[in-house]
Amino acid sequence: MPEAQPKLDIVAPFWNEAASAKEFARLLSELEAEVSRRFGFETRKILIDDGGTDDGAERFAQALTGEWEIVRLSRNFGKEVAVLAGLDRAHGDFVLIMDADLQHSLEVSLQLITELVEDPDIDVVYARTNREGASWRRSQLAKLFYGLINSSQRFDIPENAGDFRVMRGPVARALTQLRDKRRFNKGLYAWAGFRHKALIYTPADRASGTSKWSRRNLVAFSLEGIASFSVVPLRILSLSGLATALAGIIYGFKIFFEVIFYGIAVPGFPSLLIAIVVLGGFNLALLGLIGEYVWVALSESKDRPVYIVRDVLSRKRDDREP
Known part of the structure; x- marks a missing residue:
């Protein structure tokens, strides 16, 4: 044959x-x-x-x-x-x-x-x-x-x-x-x-x-790939959060010693505003990134062709x- x-x-x-x-x-x-x-x-x-x-x-x-x-x-x-x-x-x-x-x-x-x-x-x-x-x-x-x-x-x-x-x-x-x-x-x-x-x-x-690929499409496609195949962005933000918390603790000790030993007045509004802006920015970035991963997981969980x-x-x- x-x-x-x-x-x-x-x-x-x-x-x-x-x-x-x-x-x-x-x-x-x-x-x-x-x-x-x-x-x-x-x-x-x-x-x-x-x-x-x-x-x-x-x-x-x-x-x-x-x-x-x-x-x-x-x-x-x-x-x-x-x-x-x-x-x-x-x-x-x-x-x-x-x-x-x-x-x-x-x-x-x-x-x-x-x-x-x-x-x-x-x-x-x-x-x-x-x-x-x-x-x-x-x-x-x-x-x-x-x-x-x-x-x-x-x-x-x-x-x-x-x-x-x-x-x-x-x-x-x-x-x-x-x-x-x-x-x-x-x-x-x-x-x-x-x-x-x-x-x-x-x-x-x-x-x-x-070309059918605009810059916006390329950015969206890149985010798709990162959310599907990499957990590194979450780890980067987690480490950034830990570093920010550590910096806040160090800054708190600095203020404590300045007040106790040198009688320096604690800076109020500027310090509070910086802390709110920095931590708020980190939180929003983390929520947005988590949202990307949740959307990918939700899309995969739906039983659609x-x-x-x-x-x-x-x-x-x-x-x-x-």
Whole structure:
């Protein structure tokens, strides 16, 4: 009996990417031809429409060739959830995750697949973004974020690593078991383990439109990751509280000795105001931080599905091309 042909599933989430549909479909067609020629893989494309408001799904359906399916979610759940929706439908021997905005190129995709196929000891090959051209402030903030989130962990979240990666089928199936409602994929990839290898790359310019990630979204996403994977902020505030209490005790002894031995009048209003402002600020910061953790715990405790599928557009390999 002939050996079954290895299968590669390509998972690509998108949101309002109608303008890039034709070019991305062409890239997928070229990628399918190359992996078939080089590795003998059979390719299936799985695109996730994350509640888009344009006609992106229809345009992709018209442009895609070969075997594909487009999963349309009932609303915008976010890219992290859209990736999970794609992994849930992936059953291939290898799974490639890439974006539909054309910043993940054909050449880098082939490099990722080649690295994984040629090294049987590796389970995942991920693309790590080259940030040499980034501003000093942004690079320092990134280092601070990863230093904070990786503190006191048994695993490290690689810096500048995103969803652009290829993995073996068992890894993809393992990731679908992680049903976090508030998802931070960078942390989930690292938490799941397996043997990883990084490939440095420079993202291509967007073919059309602008990035969906505003500064506000990036800040919220960072807080999501910290609340999901790090207890360090709570420890920092706890230690700051202890240090403040110790400073208050020392200051109290100082005032006591000055009054007893030197007859110096106790400063009233300024000292009281400083104490109220400092301690009140610490309390508010701690309450806000605890609120972030409580919100994450509350979200995870609700028995809601991670996402809802509106419908699925598909074409099998044996179906006739339009």
